[in-house]
Amino acid sequence: MHEIPKTYRVHGHAIVSTDDRIADEQGHMPKALRVPADWRRFRKALDEAVVVVLGRLGHELHPDASGRRRIVVTRGKTHPAPTADVMFWNPLATPLQDVLASFVPGGGPIAVPGGQGVFDLFLQIGYDEFHLARAHRVTLGEGTSVFSGVDDGVPAERLLAEAGLVPGTPEILDAERDVTVAVWRPRAGR
Ligand SMILES: NC(=O)c1ccc[n+]([C@@H]2O[C@H](COP(=O)([O-])OP(=O)(O)OC[C@H]3O[C@@H](n4cnc5c(N)ncnc54)[C@H](OP(=O)(O)O)[C@@H]3O)[C@@H](O)[C@H]2O)c1
Known part of the structure; x- marks a missing residue:
C-alpha cells in the first residue's frame, strides 16, 4: 500500500538503552537518554528533512516543531484540520505516497x-537509513521498546538486520557516558 517514490529517503532516529528501550515504564524519555551530542545530531537531521513523521503522543508532547513540517500518525477518525505545517495521517486509510x-x-x-x-x-515500509544511538550504561528494564518485536525477545539490531539493513561503523557521541551511534542502511543489492 505504501510505495514511496525514490525521490524521498526515509531516515529513522532513535536513542535506546542497553535493553532497547526508548522510554521508561511511565512512557517518558528518561534524562539518562537525553544526551546533548545525540540531541544536536538529531536536531540537525530534523532541520535537514523536508518533513518529520511522528506519533500523535510525541506530537502532543512536543508541539513546538520550530517551523518544521510534520505528518502526525494516528488511528483516530477525528483530528484537527491540516495546517500549512501539520497534517494527520492514518496509514490504514491513505497511502503514504498520496500524503x-x-x-x-x-x-x-x-x-x-x-x-x-x-x-x-x-x-515495514522501508528505511534508507536508521540512526540507532545507544547509551551503553543505561538499562531501563520496563518501558517502551524501540520496536514491538523487542518485547517478543528479538533485539533491535536483529530486527533491523531482518529488515535488510546492515550497520555502519559506530561513532562515539559521548565517550564519558559511553554513547554511540551506528547508521544502518540497506544491504547492497537490495
Ligand atoms: N528514545 C527515543 O529515541 C524516542 C523516540 C521516540 C519517542 N520517545 C519517547 O517515547 C514516548 C512516546 O512514544 P510512544 O511510542 O509512546 O508514542 P508516539 O509514537 O509518539 O504516539 C503513539 C500514537 O501514535 C499513533 N500511532 C503510532 N503508530 C501508529 C500506526 N502504526 N498507525 C496509526 N497510528 C499510530 C497512535 O495515535 P492515536 O492514539 O491517535 O491513534 C498512538 O497512540 C515519549 O516519552 C517520547 O519522548 C523516545
Missing part, C-alpha cells in the same frame, strides 16, 4: 523520530 504528494511534493529526506508504532510502521 507526501500533497504535502511535500518535491521529495527529499523524511525524518522518522518514532515512537514505537511509527518505528514499526517504517520497518
Whole structure:
C-alpha cells in the first residue's frame, strides 16, 4: 500500500538503552537518554528533512516543531484540520505516497523520530537509513521498546538486520557516558 517514490529517503532516529528501550515504564524519555551530542545530531537531521513523521503522543508532547513540517500518525477518525505545517495521517486509510504528494511534493529526506508504532510502521515500509544511538550504561528494564518485536525477545539490531539493513561503523557521541551511534542502511543489492 505504501510505495514511496525514490525521490524521498526515509531516515529513522532513535536513542535506546542497553535493553532497547526508548522510554521508561511511565512512557517518558528518561534524562539518562537525553544526551546533548545525540540531541544536536538529531536536531540537525530534523532541520535537514523536508518533513518529520511522528506519533500523535510525541506530537502532543512536543508541539513546538520550530517551523518544521510534520505528518502526525494516528488511528483516530477525528483530528484537527491540516495546517500549512501539520497534517494527520492514518496509514490504514491513505497511502503514504498520496500524503507526501500533497504535502511535500518535491521529495527529499523524511525524518522518522518514532515512537514505537511509527518505528514499526517504517520497518515495514522501508528505511534508507536508521540512526540507532545507544547509551551503553543505561538499562531501563520496563518501558517502551524501540520496536514491538523487542518485547517478543528479538533485539533491535536483529530486527533491523531482518529488515535488510546492515550497520555502519559506530561513532562515539559521548565517550564519558559511553554513547554511540551506528547508521544502518540497506544491504547492497537490495
Ligand atoms: N528514545 C527515543 O529515541 C524516542 C523516540 C521516540 C519517542 N520517545 C519517547 O517515547 C514516548 C512516546 O512514544 P510512544 O511510542 O509512546 O508514542 P508516539 O509514537 O509518539 O504516539 C503513539 C500514537 O501514535 C499513533 N500511532 C503510532 N503508530 C501508529 C500506526 N502504526 N498507525 C496509526 N497510528 C499510530 C497512535 O495515535 P492515536 O492514539 O491517535 O491513534 C498512538 O497512540 C515519549 O516519552 C517520547 O519522548 C523516545
